[in-house]
Amino acid sequence: MDGASVRRRLVRDTRVRIALVVLAVIALSAILAPHIAPYDPKQQLDITHLNGQPPSLAHPFGTDPFSRDVLSRLIFGTRVSLAIALSAVAIAMTFGTLFGAIAGYVGGTVDAVLMRIVDAAFSIPTLLLLIVVIALWGDIGIVSLTLLIASIGWFTVSRLVRAETLVVRNADYVVAARALGMPGWRVLVRHVLPNVVAPAIIASTLAVGNVILLEAGLSFLGIGVRPPTPSWGSIIQDGSERVSDLWWLTVFPGLAILITVFACNALGDALRDALDSGQLLSSFDDAPLSS
Amino acid sequence: MTPPLLEIDNLRTWFYTDSGVARSVDGVSMRVDAGETLGVVGESGCGKSVTALSILRLIRAPGRIEPGSAIRFEGKDLLTLAEADIRHVRGNRIAMVFQEPMTALNPVFTVGDQIAEVARIHTDMSRKEAAAKAVEMLRLVGIPDPERRATEYPHQLSGGMRQRIVIAMALVMNPALLIADEPTTALDVTIQAQILELLADLTRRLGTSILLITHDLGVVAENCTRVIVMYAGEVVEEATTSDLFRHAHHPYTEGLLGAMPRVGGHAERLATIPGTVPAPTNWPAGCRFRERCEYAWERCEQEHPPLYQIGEGHVSRCHLAVEPERRANRHVPIAAQVGAGAA
Amino acid sequence: MRRYLAGRLLQALGVVVFVTTLTFVLIHLAPGDPIGQALQGPNVTEAVRNEWRAAYGLDRPLPEQYLRWVASAARGQFGYSFSQHRPVRDVLAESLPRTLLLSSIAILFSFGLGIGVGLLQAERPRGARDRWLGRVLLLLYSVPDFWLALMVLILFAYRLPLFPAGGLHDSVTYAYMSPTGQLLDRIKHLVLPVLTLTMLSTASIARYQRSALVAVLRTDWMRTALAKGLSWRQAVRQHAFRNALLPTITLFSLTVPTFAAGAIFVEMVFSWPGMGFNTVHAIAARDYPLVTSGVLVSSVIVVITALLADIAVAAADPRVRLS
Numbered sequence: 001m002d003g004a005s006v007r008r009r010l011v012r013d014t015r016v017r018i019a020l021v022v023l024a025v026i027a028l029s030a031i032l033a034p035h036i037a038p039y040d041p042k043q044q045l046d047i048t049h050l051n052g053q054p055p056s057l058a059h060p061f062g063t064d065p066f067s068r069d070v071l072s073r074l075i076f077g078t079r080v081s082l083a084i085a086l087s088a089v090a091i092a093m094t095f096g097t098l099f100g101a102i103a104g105y106v107g108g109t110v111d112a113v114l115m116r117i118v119d120a121a122f123s124i125p126t127l128l129l130l131i132v133v134i135a136l137w138g139d140i141g142i143v144s145l146t147l148l149i150a151s152i153g154w155f156t157v158s159r160l161v162r163a164e165t166l167v168v169r170n171a172d173y174v175v176a177a178r179a180l181g182m183p184g185w186r187v188l189v190r191h192v193l194p195n196v197v198a199p200a201i202i203a204s205t206l207a208v209g210n211v212i213l214l215e216a217g218l219s220f221l222g223i224g225v226r227p228p229t230p231s232w233g234s235i236i237q238d239g240s241e242r243v244s245d246l247w248w249l250t251v252f253p254g255l256a257i258l259i260t261v262f263a264c265n266a267l268g269d270a271l272r273d274a275l276d277s278g279q280l281l282s283s284f285d286d287a288p289l290s291s
Numbered sequence: 292m293t294p295p296l297l298e299i300d301n302l303r304t305w306f307y308t309d310s311g312v313a314r315s316v317d318g319v320s321m322r323v324d325a326g327e328t329l330g331v332v333g334e335s336g337c338g339k340s341v342t343a344l345s346i347l348r349l350i351r352a353p354g355r356i357e358p359g360s361a362i363r364f365e366g367k368d369l370l371t372l373a374e375a376d377i378r379h380v381r382g383n384r385i386a387m388v389f390q391e392p393m394t395a396l397n398p399v400f401t402v403g404d405q406i407a408e409v410a411r412i413h414t415d416m417s418r419k420e421a422a423a424k425a426v427e428m429l430r431l432v433g434i435p436d437p438e439r440r441a442t443e444y445p446h447q448l449s450g451g452m453r454q455r456i457v458i459a460m461a462l463v464m465n466p467a468l469l470i471a472d473e474p475t476t477a478l479d480v481t482i483q484a485q486i487l488e489l490l491a492d493l494t495r496r497l498g499t500s501i502l503l504i505t506h507d508l509g510v511v512a513e514n515c516t517r518v519i520v521m522y523a524g525e526v527v528e529e530a531t532t533s534d535l536f537r538h539a540h541h542p543y544t545e546g547l548l549g550a551m552p553r554v555g556g557h558a559e560r561l562a563t564i565p566g567t568v569p570a571p572t573n574w575p576a577g578c579r580f581r582e583r584c585e586y587a588w589e590r591c592e593q594e595h596p597p598l599y600q601i602g603e604g605h606v607s608r609c610h611l612a613v614e615p616e617r618r619a620n621r622h623v624p625i626a627a628q629v630g631a632g633a634a
Numbered sequence: 635m636r637r638y639l640a641g642r643l644l645q646a647l648g649v650v651v652f653v654t655t656l657t658f659v660l661i662h663l664a665p666g667d668p669i670g671q672a673l674q675g676p677n678v679t680e681a682v683r684n685e686w687r688a689a690y691g692l693d694r695p696l697p698e699q700y701l702r703w704v705a706s707a708a709r710g711q712f713g714y715s716f717s718q719h720r721p722v723r724d725v726l727a728e729s730l731p732r733t734l735l736l737s738s739i740a741i742l743f744s745f746g747l748g749i750g751v752g753l754l755q756a757e758r759p760r761g762a763r764d765r766w767l768g769r770v771l772l773l774l775y776s777v778p779d780f781w782l783a784l785m786v787l788i789l790f791a792y793r794l795p796l797f798p799a800g801g802l803h804d805s806v807t808y809a810y811m812s813p814t815g816q817l818l819d820r821i822k823h824l825v826l827p828v829l830t831l832t833m834l835s836t837a838s839i840a841r842y843q844r845s846a847l848v849a850v851l852r853t854d855w856m857r858t859a860l861a862k863g864l865s866w867r868q869a870v871r872q873h874a875f876r877n878a879l880l881p882t883i884t885l886f887s888l889t890v891p892t893f894a895a896g897a898i899f900v901e902m903v904f905s906w907p908g909m910g911f912n913t914v915h916a917i918a919a920r921d922y923p924l925v926t927s928g929v930l931v932s933s934v935i936v937v938i939t940a941l942l943a944d945i946a947v948a949a950a951d952p953r954v955r956l957s
Contacts, residue, residue: 254778378864389854
């Protein structure tokens with residue numbers, strides 16, 4: 001497929017432009033959190049007069065039951081939520097890519113065994129297990145949380161990458177490289193991996209959205225990011241006992257999650273479409289019916 | 292003179308792709324007379340399949356049949372028909388047989404149902420009558436034990452059988468014109484002959500005209516009365532089959548004939564045409580075959596050749612028609628010079 | 635076919651054994667135990683707690699505890715729930731039907747809706763209708779499940795008090811209602827959780843159905859169908875749809891685990907005392923038998939649906955059925 005035409009298609013796609021702007025704004029607010037947040041996110045400003053106040057000029061997103069400024073917590077929460085999502089996805093994708101590439105490249109029994117593992121992983125209620133583990137182990141830190149989330153996120157990508165590797169493995173240039181005596185791992189790194197990045201990138205983009213949702217869900221259950229550290233999910237958790245009157249604790253962080261995840265998913269969809277129609281159009285003469 | 296059954300006039304089917312407008316069919320005219328078998332030959336990408344699909348308006352986005360094109364059939368312009376009226380033509384007056392019998396049939400319906408469906412669409416036959424019609428069609432195309440076969444699914448049949456099913460499906464309504472797009476390319480050589488014979492036999496009996504699209508001049512020689520050679524979205528030569536094989540005019544046709552294996556021929560290497568078909572998004576100015584041509588000269592670069600009349604029913608899109616002495620000047624084509632090492 | 639089924643069954647059994655063993659080990663390796671949780675406080679000495687542990691067999695080596703649990707689970711005895719003070723079997727018998735009720739209604743709605751929307755989209759891929767529906771679906775697909783539940787709760791139970799905020803039925807007046815009134819009350823309590831769960835899963839079903847259909851639309855036999863004289867709509871609805879339903883059956887089995895997860899949050903937010911609600915509370919209480927059984931039951935359901943879906947695909951697809 002033609003890389004230039006994929007790029008052209010992406011640049012022209014409105015979804016891509018909007019998503020990138022949104023994600024850039026979110027990433028910037030995470031980086032600049034200490035400079036743009038009006039208050040200290042953990043400071044209880046005035047527990048008697050400022051607890052659970054609705055949005056006002058001084059506190060545009062209101063305050064929580066501990067009299068903390070929700071906007072500031074949201075901005076700092078962006079850091080935590082994004083950091084967890086990005087690192088969990090990076091770990092999961094690296095592992096999944098290697099797993100899939102090795103399975104596909106080595107083939108034979110190794111492939112069969114590795115893919116059986118993935119099949120099994122697909123058929124178990126991973127979220128439930130994750131909840132059990134995290135809940136029972138109690139006060140786990142953000143690092144362990146990230147690792148645990150990563151541990152259930154690599155199956156899909158490993159399947160994708162394996163399928164892609166199987167295709168690349170028999171390509172002429174890979175066969176040639178092997179025939180020339182290039183060691184297996186070098187062929188894998190030099191020739192196979194660069195060719196399987198495309199599906200891995202799409203999967204990663206979609207995975208970031210999923211992990212943000214997962215972290216928020218766990219924090220909402222009170223077993224993800226622990227207080228007083230703010231994350232998008234834990235702010236909602238802070239208000240979950242009183243959703244009927246403290247709606248701003250639910251609405252604003254939820255919108256932050258929704259917008260971010262939506263941007264990630266839109267970007268992932270656009271990437272997939274761009275790559276997909278690239279393949280489609282290259283054979284337009286044979287298949288004029290495809291639209 | 293009776294009007295032709297089908298007359299294509301200046302058909303242009305363009306595809307609006309990201310990498311530009313692909314002018315896959317670029318001003319094609321041809322006619323099919325009642326009862327005749329017309330062969331359309333060319334390499335893949337020359338626009339012959341797109342022409343075939345354009346006749347039944349089966350072109351979808353990003354493809355478009357450009358205004359100014361006309362396809363007249365039984366006194367109507369198919370391109371201006373209402374959607375409901377063109378559907379009445381499809382499968383009824385004009386039927387198609389596709390290249391790939393493995394994928395042309397829906398895997399989750401029995402072949403009997405798929406044949407019967409045609410009758411159900413175009414007549415008010417009951418389900419039962421249509422099913423009986425399907426069995427009858429299966430018998431017609433020479434499938435043994437048709438009652439049982441009708442209840443089978445495509446994957447249970449061999450490629451040759453499936454192509455018979457596709458043909459049965461096409462002939463249900465006894466169409467006036469059958470468009471066969473490379474009907475044997477995907478089949479074994481022995482099956483190919485059987486299928487072609489079946490087609491010829493059936494259409495002779497039913498009086499159907501055939502538009503036979505192929506890249507195989509051998510198939511043309513055996514089945515067609517007239518031939519159209521297409522190159523780069525255009526007709527480059529048209530002649531009766533015997534004329535074409537005896538005095539091919541266009542250098543491209545010469546090349547195709549040279550590339551044809553002959554029974555009892557010398558064991559020398561088959562000639563090939565150097566280079567490849569240019570991209571449909573960017574047809575060269577002048578003659579589109581120029582770079583691959585052994586005779587090309589300055590005029591071919593500057594002037595897009597029209598279809599020259601060179602004999603009774605014989606036209607050719609080559610300036611050699613007006614400067615025949617150039618035929619003596621054979622040289623190595625540009626395409627072969629550039630890629631000299633590779634060939 | 636029979637060999638295929640036997641193989642699938644064996645595989646399903648393997649997954650169930652693996653998951654429950656894993657859960658059992660994980661739970662027992664985790665810090666804390668039910669006795670510590672139930673008998674907290676300075677007034678109970680460690681010696682007393684140990685007596686209780688011995689009484690429930692919690693002092694035995696892990697493999698022994700595991701074998702005991704497997705042996706009794708096989709007989710339908712799932713042990714005693716420490717947090718609910720009654721046999722786990724009773725808890726399951728009560729909460730499983732509730733979750734099944736909730737999920738099956740939502741599954742019915744979301745598959746109907748999802749398949750319909752996917753069809754509407756795929757009829758004209760990349761047309762205006764496809765794009766707009768696609769955006770709405772992507773938005774729904776990006777919504778955090780618990781947040782959607784909370785928003786539905788805030789909007790339709792608090793801001794506009796149309797429906798009750800949670801529970802199975804009205805806790806005070808239910809007992810005094812007529813049978814019809816009781817039924818209506820139960821339905822009213824089902825509306826919001828079902829609505830939430832339906833919205834959540836419709837998005838992914840429709841997206842999947844659309845892409846399955848679009849893939850089918852590109853096939854040669856769709857072109858054949860058009861060349862026969864079928865209209866585009868007929869070809870999509872009669873030819874493509876039937877083919878695209880095959881992956882949807884598979885999707886069904888993939889959706890069930892998602893449903894299990896979505897149901898956890900929905901049950902939590904709407905205080906629907908089903909499996910998810912009970913399991914989360916059991917985890918907090920370190921109620922080993924209840925957690926383990928909860929996971930066992932969920933994985934059995936997940937595995938069984940996957941199995942059924944595979945069989946259904948095999949039955950519906952002549953290529954599989956007849957080979």
